[in-house]
Amino acid sequence: MFDYETLKIMWWLLVGVLLIGFAIMDGHDMGVCTLLPFVGKNDEERRIIINTIGPHWEGNQVWFITAGGALFAAWPMVYATAFSGFYWAMMAVLWxxxxxxxxxxxxxxxxDQRWRNAWDWGLFVGSFIPAVVFGVAFGNLFLGxxxxFDDNLLSTYTGNFWQLLNPFAIxxxxxxxxxxxxxxxAYLAHRTEGVIQQRTIRYSIISAVAMVVLFVGAxxxxxxxxxxxxxxxxxxxxLPNVLAKEVAVQQGGWMTNFATYPxxxxxxxxxxxxxxxxxxxxKASKTLTAFVSSSIAVLGVIMTAGIALFPFIMxxxxxxxxxxxIWDSVSSHLTLMVMLxxxxxxxxxxxxxxxxxYSVMRGKVTAAYIRENDHTLY
Structure with a gap:
């Protein structure tokens, strides 16, 4: 049986693991669909792209659902406040x-080409917008x-959707x-070949460099x-008591943990x-290793944000x-233990x-494979 303090820290780490898992697994199929209209130049190429993630995308949603459930179970006040304050942002993600x-x-x-093109752009919207909104939400946490809360711990939100779209959050x-x-x-390059792989690598390299520039700027x-x-x-x-602490706001306060823990x-x-x-x-066509290194980059970015905010959640x-x-917005000791x-x-x-x-359904998705299974694939 772990003590309450240890459980609070463990659940901060566990929620982080679930968010990282979501970004790596569900994030890569969102990335594939974002690239879909640009990498695929005709219907057959786009079907190849879609079917690289076709068998897995629904299973990857488990990380999203599990992370949401863990947030509700471990940090109910965060869940309630976030879904009230970020209501329209959450609705935009769901839509x-x-x-x-x-x-x-x-x-x-x-x-019909028009029908298929419309759904291709629908898949782009359904992947690109959530990716942006998740980042916007994290950005707003750094701004406050x-x-x-009143004395009865009833929360009041005074912002609006458009305030979330500030320069830093964007x-x-x-x-x-x-x-x-x-x-x-990185994943799509590993599952394809030929011109699709070449285009994917080009766009992925541009995205990787752009990410570094933006991350350093942030x-x-x-x-x-x-x-x-x-x-x-x-x-x-x-025991949790949200209003029992005093919090100061100071310039550079988010760098405190990095100074304390080198x-x-x-x-x-x-x-x-x-x-x-x-x-x-x-660039060297080491696609599987590239996917691993990309996943480590995702871990680095999310943990950077988590450590900067610690112990604050919202x-x-x-x-x-x-x-x-993490000290005052958690569930009871028993709940955290059972959920653990x-x-x-x-x-x-x-x-x-x-x-x-993934092991069973590994390998390249090719044009010949699409033609042979025309009536059973996406």
């Missing part, structure tokens, strides 16, 4: 995601979210989009932002170096003392069957 299942299902059912959204395009491109910008720092004494093992710089270094390694590996710009942290048992069982199971599925 965009609707294009994915229907796009995969109906695209190839009608042999305009919410506060920059974070572009980091997210280019990161997932790089991730999807890093310098973060150093000038007002960050949040807890100034009162915190009992990490105590080892944490390893993650932004990975976020900068590994995309460049990915680009070099793609800072409040309206009333900083209302900011939600569930995660310890389910996550390895997800990893096992996902690895098995």
């Amino acid at each position: 965009a995601l609707f294009f994915r299942p229907v796009g995969f299902k109906y695209r190839s059912m009608v042999k 979210v305009p919410f506060s 920059l974070a959204g572009l980091v997210s989009a280019t990161m997932l395009i790089m991730q999807g491109g 890093g310098f910008w973060v150093q000038t932002l007002d960050g949040y720092v807890i100034t009162s004494t915190i009992d990490p093992g105590g 080892w944490a710089w390893a993650f932004p270094v990975l976020g900068v170096l590994m995309p460049l390694v990915t680009a070099l590996l793609l 800072p409040s710009s309206s009333f900083p003392n209302s900011s939600l942290t 048992y569930a995660v310890v069982f389910l996550v390895p199971l997800i990893v096992f069957y996902t690895g098995w599925a």
